[in-house]
Amino acid sequence: MARPRLVSAVVLAAGSFGASxxxxxxxxxxxxxxxxxxxxxxxxxxxxxxxAAERLLPIAHDVLHAAQ
Amino acid sequence: MDATQAIADLTEISxxxxxxxxxxxxxxxxxxxxxxxxxxxxxxxxxARLLDEAxxxxxxxxxxxxxxxAATPEGSVFVVREEGRTIAAxxxxxxxxxLVFYDLKSCLRSLAEAPAPAPRKHAPRKKKEVxxxxx
Numbered sequence: 001m002a003r004p005r006l007v008s009a010v011v012l013a014a015g016s017f018g019a020s021x022x023x024x025x026x027x028x029x030x031x032x033x034x035x036x037x038x039x040x041x042x043x044x045x046x047x048x049x050x051x052a053a054e055r056l057l058p059i060a061h062d063v064l065h066a067a068q
Numbered sequence: 069m070d071a072t073q074a075i076a077d078l079t080e081i082s083x084x085x086x087x088x089x090x091x092x093x094x095x096x097x098x099x100x101x102x103x104x105x106x107x108x109x110x111x112x113x114x115x116a117r118l119l120d121e122a123x124x125x126x127x128x129x130x131x132x133x134x135x136x137x138a139a140t141p142e143g144s145v146f147v148v149r150e151e152g153r154t155i156a157a158x159x160x161x162x163x164x165x166x167l168v169f170y171d172l173k174s175c176l177r178s179l180a181e182a183p184a185p186a187p188r189k190h191a192p193r194k195k196k197e198v199x200x201x202x203x
Contacts, residue, residue, distance in 0.1 A: 037133070064142050
């Protein structure tokens with residue numbers, strides 16, 4: 001009797017974990033960001049809400065609208 | 069290879085890329101697949117502004133900004149600058165970033181390649197008649 005309970009608990013935990021990973025990745029896709037790549041190979045990611053991203057993202061939106 | 073052909077090849081191999089504009093160092097549009105010169109110019113100017121603003125955004129860095137991606141839920145804007153030319157492209161949301169950058173750089177490099185010189189045609193040599201003189 002203990003084994004089916006254990007299996008159910010493991011399946012429930014795995015399902016919860018998978019659902020949380022799926023939800024967090026989906027939420028991350030909706031967030032805006034600007035990634036800058038430099039000649040020395042380094043990269044800077046400017047998240048939505050940062051001062052630099054707030055200047056760049058409106059320009060990006062303008063480009064997207066002009067291109068459609 | 070001219071810009072129009074390079075852009076046609078690019079959009080054929082990359083299904084994620086939607087609109088493309090190639091411009092020179094002065095901002096003049098060299099080639100695009102966008103219908104409407106005004107819209108193409110707006111995209112080119114926007115790309116130049118993105119590079120300028122981004123260049124001043126991360127101050128204190130020693131390296132030169134080479135490329136950028138602006139990701140939004142509507143789609144992404146990619147801008148690559150190489151050897152005086154800039155290519156700007158828009159894609160659908162959530163693209164394969166590395167692949168898009170590779171394709172854009174390949175497009176710029178194909179524009180930078182000079183055409184092979186045509187082979188020189190040599191004029192046929194005239195045979196000189198040797199005069200042995202009187203025997």
